[in-house]
Amino acid sequence: MNIDLNLIFPEIFLSLSIMSLLMIGVFKKNSSNLIFNLSILTLFILAALILNLSSVNKILIFNNSYVIDDVANFMKILTAISAIFVLSISTDFLKSLKIYQIEYPILILCSILGMMVMISSNDLIVFYIGLELQSLALYVLAAFNRDNVLSSESGLKYFVLSALSSGLLLYGCSLIYGFTGSTNFNEIANNTNQVPYGLTFGIVFILVGLAFKISAVPFHMWAPDVYQGSPTSVTLFFALVPKIAATCVFIRFLYVPFVNMIEQWQMIIIFISIASMIFGAIAAIGQKNLKRLIAYSSIGHMGYSLAGIATGSSEGAQSTIIYITIYVIMNLALFCCLFMLKRNNEYFENIEDLSGLSKNHPILSLSLLIILFSLAGIPPLAGFFAKFYIFMAVIEQSMFFLAIIGLLSTVVAAFYYLRIIKIIYFDPSKEKYDSNHSLGLRISLIVSTIFLVFYFTYPNSLLGIISKINII
Amino acid sequence: MNIPILSSLIFLPTIGAIFIFFSRSKNEKYNSSKYVALFITIANFFLSIYLWLIFDQSTSDFQFVETREWIPGFINYKVGVDGISILFIILTTFITPICVVSVNKTIKSRLKDFLISILLLETLMIGVFCSLDLVIFYLFFEGGLIPMFLIIGIWGGERRVYSAFKFFLFTLLGSVLMLVAIISIYWLTGTTDVVKLYEIGIDAKYQNLLWLAFFSSFAVKTPMWPVHTWLPDAHVEAPTAGSVILAAILLKMAGYGFLRFSIGLFPIGSEYFVPLVYILSLIAIIYTSLVALMQEDMKKLIAYSSVAHMGFVTLGIFTLTQQGLEGSIFQMISHGLVSAALFLCVGVVYERMHTRLIKDYGGLVSIMPKYAIVFMIFALGSLSLPGTSGFIGEFLILMGAFKKNFLVATVASVGVILGAAYILWLYKRVIFGKIKNQEVTKMLDLNKHEILILWSLAVPIIFFGFYPEPLINTMEVSINNLIDMYNSNLSNNIVMSK
Numbered sequence: 005m006n007i008d009l010n011l012i013f014p015e016i017f018l019s020l021s022i023m024s025l026l027m028i029g030v031f032k033k034n035s036s037n038l039i040f041n042l043s044i045l046t047l048f049i050l051a052a053l054i055l056n057l058s059s060v061n062k063i064l065i066f067n068n069s070y071v072i073d074d075v076a077n078f079m080k081i082l083t084a085i086s087a088i089f090v091l092s093i094s095t096d097f098l099k100s101l102k103i104y105q106i107e108y109p110i111l112i113l114c115s116i117l118g119m120m121v122m123i124s125s126n127d128l129i130v131f132y133i134g135l136e137l138q139s140l141a142l143y144v145l146a147a148f149n150r151d152n153v154l155s156s157e158s159g160l161k162y163f164v165l166s167a168l169s170s171g172l173l174l175y176g177c178s179l180i181y182g183f184t185g186s187t188n189f190n191e192i193a194n195n196t197n198q199v200p201y202g203l204t205f206g207i208v209f210i211l212v213g214l215a216f217k218i219s220a221v222p223f224h225m226w227a228p229d230v231y232q233g234s235p236t237s238v239t240l241f242f243a244l245v246p247k248i249a250a251t252c253v254f255i256r257f258l259y260v261p262f263v264n265m266i267e268q269w270q271m272i273i274i275f276i277s278i279a280s281m282i283f284g285a286i287a288a289i290g291q292k293n294l295k296r297l298i299a300y301s302s303i304g305h306m307g308y309s310l311a312g313i314a315t316g317s318s319e320g321a322q323s324t325i326i327y328i329t330i331y332v333i334m335n336l337a338l339f340c341c342l343f344m345l346k347r348n349n350e351y352f353e354n355i356e357d358l359s360g361l362s363k364n365h366p367i368l369s370l371s372l373l374i375i376l377f378s379l380a381g382i383p384p385l386a387g388f389f390a391k392f393y394i395f396m397a398v399i400e401q402s403m404f405f406l407a408i409i410g411l412l413s414t415v416v417a418a419f420y421y422l423r424i425i426k427i428i429y430f431d432p433s434k435e436k437y438d439s440n441h442s443l444g445l446r447i448s449l450i451v452s453t454i455f456l457v458f459y460f461t462y463p464n465s466l467l468g469i470i471s472k473i474n475i476i
Numbered sequence: 477m478n479i480p481i482l483s484s485l486i487f488l489p490t491i492g493a494i495f496i497f498f499s500r501s502k503n504e505k506y507n508s509s510k511y512v513a514l515f516i517t518i519a520n521f522f523l524s525i526y527l528w529l530i531f532d533q534s535t536s537d538f539q540f541v542e543t544r545e546w547i548p549g550f551i552n553y554k555v556g557v558d559g560i561s562i563l564f565i566i567l568t569t570f571i572t573p574i575c576v577v578s579v580n581k582t583i584k585s586r587l588k589d590f591l592i593s594i595l596l597l598e599t600l601m602i603g604v605f606c607s608l609d610l611v612i613f614y615l616f617f618e619g620g621l622i623p624m625f626l627i628i629g630i631w632g633g634e635r636r637v638y639s640a641f642k643f644f645l646f647t648l649l650g651s652v653l654m655l656v657a658i659i660s661i662y663w664l665t666g667t668t669d670v671v672k673l674y675e676i677g678i679d680a681k682y683q684n685l686l687w688l689a690f691f692s693s694f695a696v697k698t699p700m701w702p703v704h705t706w707l708p709d710a711h712v713e714a715p716t717a718g719s720v721i722l723a724a725i726l727l728k729m730a731g732y733g734f735l736r737f738s739i740g741l742f743p744i745g746s747e748y749f750v751p752l753v754y755i756l757s758l759i760a761i762i763y764t765s766l767v768a769l770m771q772e773d774m775k776k777l778i779a780y781s782s783v784a785h786m787g788f789v790t791l792g793i794f795t796l797t798q799q800g801l802e803g804s805i806f807q808m809i810s811h812g813l814v815s816a817a818l819f820l821c822v823g824v825v826y827e828r829m830h831t832r833l834i835k836d837y838g839g840l841v842s843i844m845p846k847y848a849i850v851f852m853i854f855a856l857g858s859l860s861l862p863g864t865s866g867f868i869g870e871f872l873i874l875m876g877a878f879k880k881n882f883l884v885a886t887v888a889s890v891g892v893i894l895g896a897a898y899i900l901w902l903y904k905r906v907i908f909g910k911i912k913n914q915e916v917t918k919m920l921d922l923n924k925h926e927i928l929i930l931w932s933l934a935v936p937i938i939f940f941g942f943y944p945e946p947l948i949n950t951m952e953v954s955i956n957n958l959i960d961m962y963n964s965n966l967s968n969n970i971v972m973s974k
Contacts, residue, residue, distance in 0.1 A: 382621060383614065383618045399660055407656050411653070411656060414652060415648050464548060
């Protein structure tokens with residue numbers, strides 16, 4: 005038991021910090037700044053603690069209901085680091101919207117705690133607890149700018165649809181439990197040698213629920229509205245961090261309890277993947293709002309990351325992890341640019357507002373150029389390698405249909421990324437934007453852009469770490 | 477030799493681009509950046525000439541090979557040259573400084589960004605011709621889209637956005653299938669190293685599909701009929717320097733790809749699809765020549781003539797005879813010089829009159845005699861008059877074609893006549909005749925700058941027309957080896973299938 009507690013020390017540390025931060029926030033007046041900085045510090049320590057655990061090879065604790073392994077550690081560190089970036093680049097934005105409050109970082113920490121439980125769960129009940137913990141915090145975050153109608157609407161919308169998907173997920177869990185007699189992932193795997201219909205239904209419900217969480221087609225309807233309505237900093241959080249956890253859970257579910265039922269879920273995942281890739285590419289073309297466009301593009305990107313899992317191979321899962329990592333970095337950089345479109349304390353989020361940006365803001369537009377080409381997957385930028393690894397895994401399994409559809413939809417998707425580049429570079433310029441951005445914002449943009457450009461010089465930096473990860 | 481000469485060739489322009497990126501200038505003209513770019517590109521040219529001098533012409537092996545681990549156990553950064561690729565490298569390093577010089581007047585805004593794009597493009601183009609690994613090749617091949625998209629889109633003419641999009645999406649669409657093929661080759665053979673693949677060979681039953689996937693990419697880039705429609709648009713809208721690079725080098729990447737990959741890796745697929753290539757090439761030669769006849773825009777006419785000339789190139793490559801291959805390479809080099817020169821010629825009068833329509837000109841001979849002379853040389857080069865480099869190329873291609881298929885060769889010969897027709901008619905309408913447009917009388921003849929650029933292109937065209945030996949000698953051994961490898965692969969396969 006003692007060992008078990010040591011292994012979940014990061015989670016314990018995080019919960020204690022959340023409580024103490026809440027106390028400080030309540031009893032100390034005007035402590036927003038302090039809480040923000042302390043939260044970032046907490047996340048740094050959290051990342052360090054998990055890194056410290058990474059020497060541990062796969063261990064199951066608490067009656068095999070909680071797992072500490074390489075995948076979990078990598079995903080947790082990624083979550084923590086992206087949350088650090090999210091917090092540090094959104095302060096300016098929150099201040100100008102006058103919602104720079106203590107609850108914001110604390111809610112983010114709460115949902116991170118939920119994600120960590122999700123990532124490490126090896127049991128249906130533990131998984132569900134983690135999922136709900138992160139979702140509840142996210143509902144509040146979506147409606148955080150409560151004086152704004154759009155924000156309240158998106159909070160409500162997200163709550164209703166997400167609750168529905170949680171319900172489906174729970175129903176799936178109960179079916180699985182009913183037909184296998186266990187909630188533990190490993191035992192489920194052992195009891196699935198023959199597949200009754202009920203079990204298949206259970207898998208379908210669980211996959212539907214998870215597809216909701218990562219906004220894959222056909223369960224994507226909430227994403228554009230919620231992305232557009234929520235405050236941009238929350239959209240940033242939505243677009244990145246929950247997807248890391250949800251992808252990890254996807255991998256966990258398909259590779260541990262359902263590993264013997266690949267015939268049952270492979271077709272579903274392939275369908276979701278293809279539908280997301282095509283829909284994301286086509287629906288984004290007509291968008292005028294950048295946040296909406298990011299929503300559709302992230303639907304497409306989720307399609308690619310699912311294509312990796314759809315192979316059912318270890319390489320496939322690794323390629324998905326690489327994809328999601330590079331995706332997070334690309335979107336982080338994109339949101340940094342979005343935060344820089346500020347004039348007189350007003351933020352701009354329409355594509356038209358980028359018109360002729362390159363005249364007045366050469367560096368910002370160069371970064372956008374790199375980010376957008378990278379999102380489109382043009383070599384030699386990092387986004388190309390993300391797709392490259394995915395298609396390596398897909399073609400290894402001779403799934404040519406999926407590969408060709410995927411690559412063709414990158415061409416369609418390239419169109420709308422090019423359209424933004426066209427507006428930035430080819431169109432007449434507008435008024436200047438402010439250039440007094442915070443240091444955190446600038447550093448984040450520069451670091452992530454440099455990563456995207458120079459990833460090709462040393463691709464092993466990421467691949468080396470991830471190829472050591474043992475999925476199963 | 478421990479100096480990585482090829483890597484320095486590839487990455488020297490990038491270093492120049494980074495230098496220009498960080499340099500600041502007090503005024504908006506960025507004159508100093510231009511000298512930096514010029515210095516870098518000329519240095520690169522001399523480096524490539526030095527490479528040619530120390531190049532061993534007696535062996536078909538890849539020389540100056542550099543291998544570095546890139547993704548361990550998977551892909552190596554591997555570059556090297558043989559007798560075929562070295563010629564394209566020299567063409568690239570020769571054309572790029574000319575482009576840099578020619579930006580003098582044509583690029584009015586954001587000169588610095590333009591120079592950076594050109595230099596990055598040079599890196600990518602040389603990389604394409606050097607790379608000996610399929611993935612590395614793909615990186616360079618596709619990476620070229622980004623700077624070219626910007627060159628057309630930012631500095632282009634009125635319909636630049638449409639053309640830039642069309643260029644980008646057409647090429648990308650062609651290339652993604654090649655990516656699928658490259659990954660499939662990796663899983664079939666366990667390597668993407670071209671030299672190893674030459675030794676191992678690829679299983680015959682996959683070759684047709686893989687050949688088609690590569691073909692889809694190269695056919696768009698060449699461009700072959702019916703996917704050539706992006707080229708006239710891109711040429712017309714691109715700034716002069718962009719057109720020059722596009723016509724002179726980017727199109728050759730596809731021809732080079734056919735030689736290096738389609739024929740080298742998939743002999744059985746190539747053999748199977750020879751009739752398809754013949755038909756598409758003949759359509760390109762005849763049909764686009766006829767289209768070129770009817771053009772009213774000078775740049776568009778030259779763009780269509782490029783399609784026709786590249787039709788000769790693909791025809792020559794897939795005759796799979798020594799003459800055909802040598803002729804194709806010669807034709808590519810020659811077309812690189814001639815089309816670059818023709819676009820520069822159009823650029824010269826466009827700067828003065830701001831129109832590219834043929835009907836706005838006429839009677840230039842009395843106003844701009846020096847211009848009329850150089851234009852004549854290039855027009856003759858384009859119609860491949862004996863004594864110009866174009867003649868050697870087309871003559872060899874037709875010789876190869878007659879060896880293989882009499883009918884195809886006869887039809888292709890008609891294309892030569894049509895080629896003479898459109899270019900001479902263009903020349904007649906622009907240079908001779910009465911002066912209809914009074915604006916023409918105000919035009920100035922070539923300045924020193926333009927004389928330098930145009931004559932530096934005219935000299936090699938005439939020189940190689942009379943003395944093709946240096947080029948032929950360089951490529952001969954490699955081509956013989958390529959054909960031997962092709963034939964032995966083919967006969968092995970016939971033996972195996974029996």
